[in-house]
Amino acid sequence: MSHIDANGGWMPLTMPQLDFWEEFSFHPDKPVSTVAHCLDIEGDVDGDALTKAISETIRESEVLSVRFLQEAQGGDPLQCFDASRTPVITHIDLRDSADPLAEAKTLMEADIHAKLDLRTDRLSAQSLFRIGEKRYLWYIRAHHIIIDGYGLTLIEQRCGQLYNHLRGRGEAGKPFHSFASFLAEEQAYSTSRRWEADRAFWTQYLDASGDLPVLYRGDEDYGAPGLHHHHELSATFCGKLRETAVAVEIGWPDLLVLFAGLYLYNTLPRQPTGDREVLTIWLPFMSRWGSIGAYVPAMLVNILPFQLALDPQETLRAALARNAGILRKQRLHGRYRIEQMAEDKGVAKGSRFFFSPLVNVLPFNAPEFEGCRVTRHILASGPGDGFNLTFRGEDDGRRLTLYVDADPSMTGQDEFNRHKRDLPAFLDHCLSPDAMERPAGALWSRFAQVSR
Template identity: 55%
Template sequence: MEKEYPRPYLGASPRYSFVQSFIAQMSSKVYIMSEHSLSTHEMRLTLAQLDFWEEFSLHPDQPVSTVAHYLDIQGGIDPEALFKAIETTVHETDVLALRFYIPEGQTKPMQHCDPCRLPKLQLIDLQDRADPYQAASQMMQADVAAKLNLLTQPLSVQWLFKLGADRYLWYIRAHHIILDGFGMVLIEQRCAKLYAHYLGKGDAGAPFHSFAQYLDEDQSYCASPRFEKDRAFWDDYLKSVPVALPILHKEDEYYGGEETGLSFEYELPKPLINRMHQIAAQMEMGWPDLLVAISGLYLFYHYRQQDHDGQQALPLWLPFMNRWGSVGAYMPALLVNILPLFIQPKPEATLGETLSQLSCTLRKQRAHGRYRIEQLATDQGLSEGTRYFFSPLVNVLPFDAPEFEGCTVKHQVLASGPGDGFNITYRGRSDAEALILSIDADPSMFQPQEFEQHSQALLAFLEQVLDGSAINIRCDQLLK
């Protein structure tokens, strides 16, 4: 029987992050491991890891798949407790110790946890610099831009910058082959829990599950009836809409060299966020799903205007958390999935009807979201060295900054890996406060003026749709 794990709810409390909620559930367990040992036996790579391995093999000189965050921690900091909390968290996170290698006589890579690869926390004192924050920023940016060899170099660093007696920056960098963005958040939240514990403000909670546990569970999933049901769902879904998904030859991937990508960033105003909450409640859907649906509709009508043949459906790519009901829900690693959502509004349907239909489809897809996009590509006959072209992509990241006892914390994402073509990201707290809209595009696909018009048009569309009176407007009237 498949073991049940806590399943956090992504909606309810406006002041309590679902990540914090999950950690609270885990911490209520009575077991605490006094020693978190690393499993050093040989392990296969997951399908997601193999995709990044192939990227590295084809483009070894491109530092493209780096994920990096930092926390700006200010206040009455206990340096010893902070240092110990970070070190303990790192020791629990066994993927930070992964070493990749190709066994003699074979062509496929394998991996194992090497204790020597665990990153040592480096304390970097910059108090004597004229501008300590600027000095730290330069060091972090240089590290993000550095090349990383998956065969010869450690895959993560942990730096703690001391900018003053009451201010520290904790910098975490890793290759995407071992960590995704949610894995980074788990690390940060776990450290905050341990920091409070070392201050005598609560128990230590449970350590992370091991990567080997996840691999065993994933192998069982692939041999289970659930796997076959998921395969059938996605096969039927792709057949339901006669639209070809775009394909990319990995050897042709271009990472821009010295060329800077196009980007736009805007903090959504409070009145707009309030209306978003009202409409989400009216439609009985979470606000992240509402933003996905609105963005998808905008992109559908935008691309249809560019397509004289009258595009009937738009494949929209969405990252899926792919963790709930699994040991992966409490284990930092690369688990995020990417799956297609077809945007195909009926011209006679109202906006409200279309939003309801998309919300229903998203719920169905999440029930089958463990099925990997790499497996789906194989099922659909994609050859080795190719993958789907994940554009346009919409990502909503409702993550709260961790709460360090007695301190204020600001969370900053420095790198989240490369994107394809055109990407829309909404990043903010779980209650949608301080919600930032980021748009990124490949400069080889868009002229700067076209990109700017695109960005402003999306903002105007958000304003139009989040006007409560738009719910009863027919979809084919939205951009007129």
């Protein structure tokens, strides 16, 4: 990686950015990795203050104004912050429309599915729809090469802070760090002792893991429609989950990951490694370890391979504690990039690991805007591989919704329907009063008996 000038200028791409660039080079005519959120803001909305807060937040979020350059065919691209590329808010007043909300959704969907050329196009769009006297929709769209979902959440929270300040509540707060300073911090990590220790951990872990599935970029199929389902988990379930998390001293997001992992362990093919069978589950990790990276919108999310194994003699409580300990240890080394792990394992250029099954828990509250009710809608989060489980909800574990997504070429409709039916019921079964002291290996067979 070449030297990074903290004052700006042309700078190299990070490893995840290079991965998205390679994806674009294989699929330049497809809108593959678009991310988009929409905030529904209703109430005593000050339109002028909202516009001002969004504009200032965009200005601070330098990554939204990044421009790429590839000087030679096949050469590594470069990037720079270009103030002339800063997104300008598009104001769209739909109050006179017969169905303002439907028309706004149509416009947003059209933008999400439009082709985006990383070499020439602006990489972010911002629109503010007015769909009622007291109701606005703030639409934020970008390419995954510059930002991840948590980065968009940071932008939303920062905008809420600025809006509240303009309305006389609270301080303006500190602006985001510069994009160049973030890249410099990432470069410093890549030459640090911490990087060497992280590499040693993952080398040892993956050497004991057997072969991980690999996907050739040219085989990625982004055109076929997938199978999708969502299920709102009950308030009773959410309450029991939080209570159980306290009782077993495991954070509720990790407990949910492990319960979902137990379901997948019993319903998907496992891989024999030595004297046991394991299931590799891919887990997104925010990876915001750096003091700068923690407060800058950018593409930082990592994906970690977690190998779930069960000892038939263990109680569920013991199995959860052991695997939760592995999760914590992995995250201590979670800054080490999955793209680097692939390179270390000899995965060829033009290929990557196949991230399936994947389990993602996203516990993020919608931002607060003074005098308003705010609802966040995730409109696009990029493509997924194979089979994916996503849990979205409040940061305290309330109002959880389960999303199930599958590739129909790998999961048939009947099998998908079984997952839709059995997964929520199994999660609830894991929270039954006597489950913790029963053998973890017998949990599925008991569930199968009581669910007939």
